Amino acid sequence: MRLDGKIAMVTGAAKGIGAATARRLGEAGARVALLDVDGPGVEKVAREVQETGSEALALRTDVTVAADVQAAVEAIAARWDRLDVLVNNAGGFPRMRGTEDITDAEWDEILRFNVTSVFLCCRAVIPVMRRQGGGRIVNLSSVVARSGAVLTALHYAAAKAAVLGMTRHLARELAGDGIAVNAVAPGTTATERVLAARPPEESRRLAAAIPVGRFGEPAEIAEAVVFLASDAAGFITGATLDVNGGQTMV
Numbered sequence: 001m002r003l004d005g006k007i008a009m010v011t012g013a014a015k016g017i018g019a020a021t022a023r024r025l026g027e028a029g030a031r032v033a034l035l036d037v038d039g040p041g042v043e044k045v046a047r048e049v050q051e052t053g054s055e056a057l058a059l060r061t062d063v064t065v066a067a068d069v070q071a072a073v074e075a076i077a078a079r080w081d082r083l084d085v086l087v088n089n090a091g092g093f094p095r096m097r098g099t100e101d102i103t104d105a106e107w108d109e110i111l112r113f114n115v116t117s118v119f120l121c122c123r124a125v126i127p128v129m130r131r132q133g134g135g136r137i138v139n140l141s142s143v144v145a146r147s148g149a150v151l152t153a154l155h156y157a158a159a160k161a162a163v164l165g166m167t168r169h170l171a172r173e174l175a176g177d178g179i180a181v182n183a184v185a186p187g188t189t190a191t192e193r194v195l196a197a198r199p200p201e202e203s204r205r206l207a208a209a210i211p212v213g214r215f216g217e218p219a220e221i222a223e224a225v226v227f228l229a230s231d232a233a234g235f236i237t238g239a240t241l242d243v244n245g246g247q248t249m250v
């Protein structure tokens with residue numbers, strides 16, 4: 001899979017699946033803009049992308065803030081004058097919560113981080129993609145939105161289901177503009193955040209219950225994202241690609 005000459009924007013690129021995706025896009029020949037609130041973290045990953053021989057642009061950006069997102073898209077246009085791929089990866093939730101323990105503020109925060117961020121990035125990028133005659137958007141959903149196979153938290157389950165609804169809506173809305181919109185729904189993946197969210201013994205039990213007997217690796221999720229971002233997926237839009245070691249089969 002090659003993306004030579006393509007310009008890609010990846011949100012939440014300082015860590016985990018976002019960092020792995022930025023590195024993999026670089027290896028595939030794309031020039032990569034990396035957005036994250038963690039400025040030093042995203043600069044470090046940008047240097048790793050440059051080591052693959054590709055160009056990279058680190059942009060300290062809060063994807064929940066419209067002005068920040070707009071500034072990032074303008075910086076990308078100023079540098080490369082186009083934008084072919086948007087990966088809406090930023091998202092997640094910091095701690096397990098029973099529904100009765102979710103505060104109003106936490107509900108709003110998780111919806112803003114996982115759902116509003118996708119809206120803000122799409123809204124900023126769509127005019128650029130329309131002008132140039134096409135593009136590809138890949139949204140990160142989750143196994144929890146597919147079957148509830150793993151216990152997470154209500155706000156996160158709601159948010160990741162919303163991401164699938166947005167993916168299908170946008171696929172239909174933008175197909176005539178040559179813009180494909182798809183989702184990847186990872187199973188439980190061994191990122192720092194996820195390993196920290198549960199006691200090790202519980203993680204071991206959860207991994208053992210997955211048919212392949214382990215969590216996914218960020219690089220394995222990145223492969224699926226890069227496939228959907230590439231011309232190899234030319235006839236695919238509105239789809240959800242499950243990458244979960246059999247954790248759900250839908």
Ligand SMILES: NC(=O)c1ccc[n+]([C@@H]2O[C@H](COP(=O)([O-])OP(=O)(O)OC[C@H]3O[C@@H](n4cnc5c(N)ncnc54)[C@H](O)[C@@H]3O)[C@@H](O)[C@H]2O)c1
Pocket residue numbers: 011012013014015016017018035036037038041061062063064088089090091092093113140141142143185186187188189190191192193194
């Ligand atoms: N890891 C999993 O098991 C798993 C499973 C299913 C879906 N996902 C989804 O995959 C995506 C990546 O998950 P991960 O585990 O790699 O996450 P992670 O926590 O490892 O990384 C998230 C990144 O987002 C950044 N970030 C946080 N707030 C931000 C903001 N406001 N603006 C910009 N960046 C911000 C963080 O600094 C971090 O670098 C998420 O959307 C998550 O919901 C993950």
